Amino acid sequence: MDQTALISESECCGNGCVNCVLNVGFRRTYSDNLEGKQNVISEYRKFRLSSKYPHNPMGREDDNGNGVEVIELHFCVSYLPDGAEDFALMIPAGYHVMMRQHLATGLVCLRPYSPFWVDTLAMEFKIIVNLAPCGQMSRFIKELKVGDFVEFRGPIGAYEYFSNTKTERNIFIITQGVAIAATIRIVKDILDNEEDFSHVFQVACYKDIDHAFFRDAIRDFNKYWNYKSHIYLAHQKCLHRMCKTAECTGECTWFQKKLWYKETVHLRRFSDSELRDISNGSGGNGTESVFIIAGSKNFQESFTNDIKKLTLESSNTKIVLL
Numbered sequence: 486m487d488q489t490a491l492i493s494e495s496e497c498c499g500n501g502c503v504n505c506v507l508n509v510g511f512r513r514t515y516s517d518n519l520e521g522k523q524n525v526i527s528e529y530r531k532f533r534l535s536s537k538y539p540h541n542p543m544g545r546e547d548d549n550g551n552g553v554e555v556i557e558l559h560f561c562v563s564y565l566p567d568g569a570e571d572f573a574l575m576i577p578a579g580y581h582v583m584m585r586q587h588l589a590t591g592l593v594c595l596r597p598y599s600p601f602w603v604d605t606l607a608m609e610f611k612i613i614v615n616l617a618p619c620g621q622m623s624r625f626i627k628e629l630k631v632g633d634f635v636e637f638r639g640p641i642g643a644y645e646y647f648s649n650t651k652t653e654r655n656i657f658i659i660t661q662g663v664a665i666a667a668t669i670r671i672v673k674d675i676l677d678n679e680e681d682f683s684h685v686f687q688v689a690c691y692k693d694i695d696h697a698f699f700r701d702a703i704r705d706f707n708k709y710w711n712y713k714s715h716i717y718l719a720h721q722k723c724l725h726r727m728c729k730t731a732e733c734t735g736e737c738t739w740f741q742k743k744l745w746y747k748e749t750v751h752l753r754r755f756s757d758s759e760l761r762d763i764s765n766g767s768g769g770n771g772t773e774s775v776f777i778i779a780g781s782k783n784f785q786e787s788f789t790n791d792i793k794k795l796t797l798e799s800s801n802t803k804i805v806l807l
């Protein structure tokens with residue numbers, strides 16, 4: 486099924502399976518239990534919207550000077566059957582949840598979202614949504630008010646992370662736009678684990694600085710010895726025409742003022758040669774490498790091919806598509 490299609494409930498398993506979401510194969514539903522507790526989200530469950538705010542409170546604008554609509558939503562579990570203490574919210578890092586909207590026609594709209602923050606015992610989670618112009622679910626999300634109820638189920642995914650306590654390992658995380666949300670908890674888990682000596686190289690690809698998500702998280706991650714970020718802006722325009730070129734050079738004061746955290750950003754597309762440089766400069770031959778790629782199908786295919794072309798794929802290389 487096409488992800489954008491509106492479908493009848495009976496036609497869809499709600500799991501985001503093979504032809505429906507990412508077309509990368511069977512996506513397993515995670516069913517571990519935590520000290521005998523049931524996963525509260527394993528069936529569609531209503532969650533209450535407890536807060537809704539712009540992702541970047543410092544303001545952003547698009548080509549026409551309008552606000553770019555990227556919002557963070559915080560959901561808490563609502564009504565639970567008797568024995569609320571028997572439940573927990575288990576959404577492992579790298580997994581997503583399915584949001585369900587009932588339409589007046591009797592059909593449902595299902596869209597996957599990747600929580601970037603989860604409190605298992607309080608049964609709360611947060612997502613970030615980059616509202617698609619005229620998108621079906623985006624319209625619904627835009628209208629949502631604090632106190633409204635929304636249905637979710639999950640977790641859905643196939644990502645497995647093994648804590649690295651014995652060998653040196655490089656983890657390359659390549660993300661496109663808002664898909665970085667799916668990797669935030671993965672990075673946090675690695676950096677928070679004092680026994681994990683993996684080196685994390687995050688390549689965050691965005692359209693422009695106003696669509697550069699999780700800059701505060703990236704800034705905080707960069708304080709760790711084993712994390713390094715690389716931010717690429719493929720289509721940065723100079724909105725105030727200071728650069729006198731179609732694309733911003735990055736040197737004008739308008740752009741420089743936007744680098745609140747004094748980040749180093751590259752104003753170009755991330756290329757296969759840069760992929761080679763980052764991976765070559767990150768350790769000797771024989772070091773285990775894991776590439777985690779989050780983005781559209783085209784983005785994932787393109788970098789998977791690049792990794793293979795650069796003969797980076799060896800028995801010591803693993804590619805994970807989120």
Ligand SMILES: Cc1cc2nc3c(=O)[nH]c(=O)nc-3n(C[C@H](O)[C@H](O)[C@H](O)COP(=O)(O)OP(=O)(O)OC[C@H]3O[C@@H](n4cnc5c(N)ncnc54)[C@H](O)[C@@H]3O)c2cc1C
Pocket residue numbers: 488489506507581596597598599600612613614615616617618619620621622623624663666667807
């Ligand atoms: C595993 C996974 C995790 C994801 N996680 C996130 C996340 O954390 N945050 C996030 O923001 N997104 C995430 N997404 C994307 C998200 O699921 C939705 O696709 C996104 O929110 C858009 O949904 P929508 O219903 O608003 O737009 P849709 O209705 O699906 O439309 C998308 C775009 O296509 C256009 N369009 C629709 N129909 C037509 C048509 N017939 N002709 C021409 N144009 C058309 C719309 O105008 C819109 O701009 C994820 C996707 C996947 C696969």
